[in-house]
Amino acid sequence: MNKERAVKPEALFPDVPQTVFLFRSCTGSLEYPGTESAVREVLKKLGIGVEMDPDQTCCSGYLLTCSGHHPQFSLAVTARNLAIVEKKGLDTFVFCNGCFGYNRELSHILLSNPGYLAAANASIAKWGYEYKGKTRIFHVQELYLRLLDRIEAMVERPLKGLRVGAHYGCHYLAQQYGILDEGGYPTFHEKIIRALGGEPVFYPERQACCGYSVGRGFTHKESLVQPHLVKKLESARDSGVELMTTVCPGCNVALDREQPNLSRMGKGEFAIPVIDLGQLIALAIGVPAGKLGFEANTVSMRKVLNKLGLEEK
Amino acid sequence: MSRERPRDPGDKAVDVYSLVPNLRECLACGKCAGSCPVAALSPSYNPRQIIRDVLAGNEERWLASEEIWRCFWCANCYTVCPADIQFPLLMMQLRYRALEKGFGLKYIVPFKRFALRAREDALTFAPGEKGREKIMRIRKGIGANPWPEVSEKARAEYRELFELAGVAEWLDEITSGEEKPVCLRYVEGRIVDE
Numbered sequence: 366m367n368k369e370r371a372v373k374p375e376a377l378f379p380d381v382p383q384t385v386f387l388f389r390s391c392t393g394s395l396e397y398p399g400t401e402s403a404v405r406e407v408l409k410k411l412g413i414g415v416e417m418d419p420d421q422t423c424c425s426g427y428l429l430t431c432s433g434h435h436p437q438f439s440l441a442v443t444a445r446n447l448a449i450v451e452k453k454g455l456d457t458f459v460f461c462n463g464c465f466g467y468n469r470e471l472s473h474i475l476l477s478n479p480g481y482l483a484a485a486n487a488s489i490a491k492w493g494y495e496y497k498g499k500t501r502i503f504h505v506q507e508l509y510l511r512l513l514d515r516i517e518a519m520v521e522r523p524l525k526g527l528r529v530g531a532h533y534g535c536h537y538l539a540q541q542y543g544i545l546d547e548g549g550y551p552t553f554h555e556k557i558i559r560a561l562g563g564e565p566v567f568y569p570e571r572q573a574c575c576g577y578s579v580g581r582g583f584t585h586k587e588s589l590v591q592p593h594l595v596k597k598l599e600s601a602r603d604s605g606v607e608l609m610t611t612v613c614p615g616c617n618v619a620l621d622r623e624q625p626n627l628s629r630m631g632k633g634e635f636a637i638p639v640i641d642l643g644q645l646i647a648l649a650i651g652v653p654a655g656k657l658g659f660e661a662n663t664v665s666m667r668k669v670l671n672k673l674g675l676e677e678k
Numbered sequence: 679m680s681r682e683r684p685r686d687p688g689d690k691a692v693d694v695y696s697l698v699p700n701l702r703e704c705l706a707c708g709k710c711a712g713s714c715p716v717a718a719l720s721p722s723y724n725p726r727q728i729i730r731d732v733l734a735g736n737e738e739r740w741l742a743s744e745e746i747w748r749c750f751w752c753a754n755c756y757t758v759c760p761a762d763i764q765f766p767l768l769m770m771q772l773r774y775r776a777l778e779k780g781f782g783l784k785y786i787v788p789f790k791r792f793a794l795r796a797r798e799d800a801l802t803f804a805p806g807e808k809g810r811e812k813i814m815r816i817r818k819g820i821g822a823n824p825w826p827e828v829s830e831k832a833r834a835e836y837r838e839l840f841e842l843a844g845v846a847e848w849l850d851e852i853t854s855g856e857e858k859p860v861c862l863r864y865v866e867g868r869i870v871d872e
Contacts, residue, residue, distance in 0.1 A: 391804075399816070427796065432773040440692070481692060535751075535752035535754065538757055541756070576715065583785050
């Protein structure tokens, strides 16, 4: 494992991969199907082949964050999913911070504990799987940054100074090693936003967690999550954020879906649309808005699309 | 780094009571508490205090507290920790222990339905009938398959692993009837939010 805390995208990918395995995100294909579609379109435009596999399942971290079961199950599921990718000789690219955190962490646990690895492999051997630890796990945003020059050159619809507030999401930056930034004061999303012609907004609660995780309504109590979200959204609104971006469909659910609830409870009016960074890149490099599934969003994208001279489908 | 040290190769099941082997390396610097969004709203939840108590053998009071169920799981504490302590794993460990002692069951009971549905779909967040229609409409609209392509093989194997690991069994044993009342207050001169 790379022991450098923060690494340059060129060090992560000395050579740009020709084909990647895209790890399906449950939330990104169900709650916001436009996310998966946007990521695929962006990679296609960047000339990178995308493979997915219907045999892949959920990463199953939800059982751990919700104390739903001891880790054995999630370890076996991780070994199974990654064994599928390994067989193709590809690296794994996720577009959800949850999938990133769990796949990274659980594969690390498997690979540093031979007993766990043997147990996980024993439970999946009868279907012909064996996880050896060859596939590396990346987040697609690492590829965006690596290919930022290419993306910048492809911008067809510059964002015209749209004020965009980034939300990094915790489970990418919580990795201790081999990520794009130390997590103290990350700026790579702002770099991407700027390259698209937008104006990044460094709102005070930019790095605050979405308060969500999968545990909403179970282990994550509204009485705590909501005041936290109010703090975050107020800070964004008061700094003039017109659009918020995420790199985790889970965060997107919390930040987008919760806004009408907060307003109903008299906790504040925000009306800040929240989309995936991949969707924003797709929009800027000319992917038709109709392919980006903005109708799945609770807070309408209309204003933003109008500003960019586009109609909402 | 102790978390890099391989365990005994004979170890097959994860020892959920020693998930943070380097806990003793805690410097008590308090960066965890300072960066914790939950502690900001609810100061009686204090990661540094929790570590001190666990190291001093006083974890029992936290098991019976509501505080351990407040963690957002954002891992800010881990991001800033100079000793590389994975505090979220300590939360996980305390929660497992609490459940065994009959505390916090009410948080898991509503989770059962969510987990059992995921078992069937090999996907989380799959909604009910009405939600499904909406998702399928949107997916069709953007030119995708109406439902995420998860094969029957994937679902069958996922279900089997779920059973093999005894997840359903474990969840079955958690019923709200056995819930013990939590004694919420670990205050010690601190502000309590409620």
